[in-house]
Amino acid sequence: MPPADAAIETLVVDVPAVTVVTPSTGFSVPDLVCPTAGRKPPVPRDAAGEPEPEPQEIPDSSDVDSALGAMGPGSLAPSPARSGAPVRLGQAKPGQPFRVAIWGDSHFAAAFFTEELARLLRVPAGQIRPEFVPAGLGRPGIRLPVRKSCFSIGWRYEHAYASLTAASVPGPGLVNLVAGVEGAWLVVDLRTPDGTPELKTVDIQYQQTVQPITVAVSVDGGAEEEVLLNGFDGPGQLQVRTTAAMSTLRLRIVSGSFTFHGLRLYPPTTPAAEIDLFGFPGATVAGLQRANLAYLGNWFYGHPYDLVMLEFGTNEGNVPAFDPARYRQMLAESVDNLQKMFPTSACLLVGPGDRGVLVAAHAKHHPATARKGIDYFRFSKIHAEITSIQEAVATAHGCSFWSMQRAMGGIGSAYGWARQNPALMARDLTHFTPAGYRELADRFAHDMGWAPEWLLAEGVPYSPKRAAAPEAEARRDRRRIDHP
Numbered sequence: 370m371p372p373a374d375a376a377i378e379t380l381v382v383d384v385p386a387v388t389v390v391t392p393s394t395g396f397s398v399p400d401l402v403c404p405t406a407g408r409k410p411p412v413p414r415d416a417a418g419e420p421e422p423e424p425q426e427i428p429d430s431s432d433v434d435s436a437l438g439a440m441g442p443g444s445l446a447p448s449p450a451r452s453g454a455p456v457r458l459g460q461a462k463p464g465q466p467f468r469v470a471i472w473g474d475s476h477f478a479a480a481f482f483t484e485e486l487a488r489l490l491r492v493p494a495g496q497i498r499p500e501f502v503p504a505g506l507g508r509p510g511i512r513l514p515v516r517k518s519c520f521s522i523g524w525r526y527e528h529a530y531a532s533l534t535a536a537s538v539p540g541p542g543l544v545n546l547v548a549g550v551e552g553a554w555l556v557v558d559l560r561t562p563d564g565t566p567e568l569k570t571v572d573i574q575y576q577q578t579v580q581p582i583t584v585a586v587s588v589d590g591g592a593e594e595e596v597l598l599n600g601f602d603g604p605g606q607l608q609v610r611t612t613a614a615m616s617t618l619r620l621r622i623v624s625g626s627f628t629f630h631g632l633r634l635y636p637p638t639t640p641a642a643e644i645d646l647f648g649f650p651g652a653t654v655a656g657l658q659r660a661n662l663a664y665l666g667n668w669f670y671g672h673p674y675d676l677v678m679l680e681f682g683t684n685e686g687n688v689p690a691f692d693p694a695r696y697r698q699m700l701a702e703s704v705d706n707l708q709k710m711f712p713t714s715a716c717l718l719v720g721p722g723d724r725g726v727l728v729a730a731h732a733k734h735h736p737a738t739a740r741k742g743i744d745y746f747r748f749s750k751i752h753a754e755i756t757s758i759q760e761a762v763a764t765a766h767g768c769s770f771w772s773m774q775r776a777m778g779g780i781g782s783a784y785g786w787a788r789q790n791p792a793l794m795a796r797d798l799t800h801f802t803p804a805g806y807r808e809l810a811d812r813f814a815h816d817m818g819w820a821p822e823w824l825l826a827e828g829v830p831y832s833p834k835r836a837a838a839p840e841a842e843a844r845r846d847r848r849r850i851d852h853p
Contacts, residue, residue: 398566398589398616401558403519425727427798428745433725433784436745440780450776451816456769458817459675459715461826467642468500468673470711472543472657473680476722476773478505478648480512481803485810487644490821495561496641500672502632503542503647506555510650515632516558523550524629528649530656538576538604540630541668542647543656545576549626556619557632566614572633573620574668577605582625588615595623604667606633630668641825645674654681657703666710675824677707677714682721682759683799686751697758704766717817718763720756722773722809724748725783725798748799749780769817776812 461467467490471477487497498514505511506518508526527535529543538545546555560566573586581599588611598605609618614637620629657679685696707716726745756772763770777786786805787794793805801809813819 400564401517401519401556401617403517425729427725427784427787427796428728428743430784430788432743433745433781436743437781440746448772448775448779449816450772450812451770456817457715458717458769458819458824460824461642461675463826464639465826466498466640467675467824467826468645469642469676469678470645470669470674471647471678471680472652473646473648473678473719474652474684475510475648475650475800476683476806477646477680478511478650479803479806480646480648481801481806482810482813483644483646485807486814486819487642489810489814489819490642490825492641492821492825498634498636498640498643499645500634500643501541501645501647501668502557502634503649504540504544504546504629504631505542505649506546506557508650511648514634516560516562516564518555518557520546520555521553523553524548524555528652528656529660530653531651533659536656536659537661537664538628539656539660539665540574541645541665542631542649543652543660543665544647544649546629547627548622548629551622551624553627554619554621555629556617558617559634560616566616567637568634569612569614569637570608570610570635571615571618572635573607573609573618574630574633575605575607576628576630577601577603578625580625582627583623584627585621585623587619587621589617590619593619593621598625604630604664633668648680651684652681653684654679654700654703657706658699660706662706662709669710674711674714676717677711678717678719679703679707680719682752682755683724686721686724686748686755691751691754693754693758696755697762700758700762701765704762704768708766716763716766716768718759718768718770719813720759720770720772720774721752722801723777723780723783723786724752725781725787725794727796727798745784746780749774749783753780771813771817773809776809776816 459467471483477483487494490497502513502515505513505526506515507520524546525548527545527547529536529539535543535545559568559571575582575598577598577600579602581597583595583597584607585593585595586607586609587593588609596607598607609615685691685699704716704718726743726747728743752774756774760770760772762768774780774782777783783794783798786792786801787796787798791804792802793808794800795802795805
């Protein structure tokens, strides 16, 4: 495989981008209301003939403490959460935002962790923006930087960790939203959280196929503009520009099969930081191992990050038999791919948090002798092993490493976090509460030196600059379709 910079530079020539200029309606656009027609209502469990599951509860602290004591002090020796290569989080270049990209699983997909990191940069909220919106629109457990999104039936998610098709044509977030039904549509509200429209330029990222595709685009509920997508086979971008800031953007498939990769945003001013979060529930690092770099790298050509992060491990450890050697190889290949795409970026691996097990309500109240067979630390021990492997791979690749599990207190800490008031661990003993994610982010910032005076080019406060007009940074193969 050629070096990442050469591959990206060579293949970006083949990226077509179509520009549609359409006027904004100029009217106040109402909030999106997603239709429910055509969606199947949930089937009650009893109506499906399935028995109600037995309630699961958090084990008693005395049972957990007893089991911890039985493990022996050697297995509970504290380790620092920060390790790997010397900490290197990168720094923004003069006149540029601090750019961060994070790929991860459900822990980061909900954005509570990254929102706290953004707050700790101590700049106005509007000065921390994303560049990309991945194709996880509407997926439970994901919070994306759009005000709201709706889509019709006929769409399906494909993620590179589970789909070879998605891995061969990955979007920036390693996830695609695919529609093979003509007439399928999606719409996003692009306004700020307080309802203010500000974007005049948005790229719709998609897979251009050999067969032409026809789509219809409308802005703010206005008239549709049909566009024939008939370019090079590979990654494509349909740029939508408006004369006034747009509120909603709607895409409808007129003919052909459409693979939606996400959106690229052009904010009106240069922010202090750009944090692109590519989290997807259930994801593993295998998505990056399998990804076609020649395709994936096109999205990031000419837009290097100062810091790239991988946060995985929880789902890799949720298997009947964890294979350390296989996991090490998968992780090493994934980090290799990350560094091929971003050879000048600082890299950081984030290990999984601690995880507990729930016990059946009847078992919890049985005599202690009946509870001795419960392995309260089944997942904790696997996560500790994953942590050690991530630490070793990070060191070998010159990446920094931070462990959520160690930051929590090590093996068994999930139970203590669940009993905090307010609780820091969710009742599934796998995920965290919003307060728990914020606590983890605070500990990360302390351990890793996440501070504006080190990361931002101009320190605090930040003085925004006008962003360059999108037209001035047009890509080499952009074709323009103007509509009066």
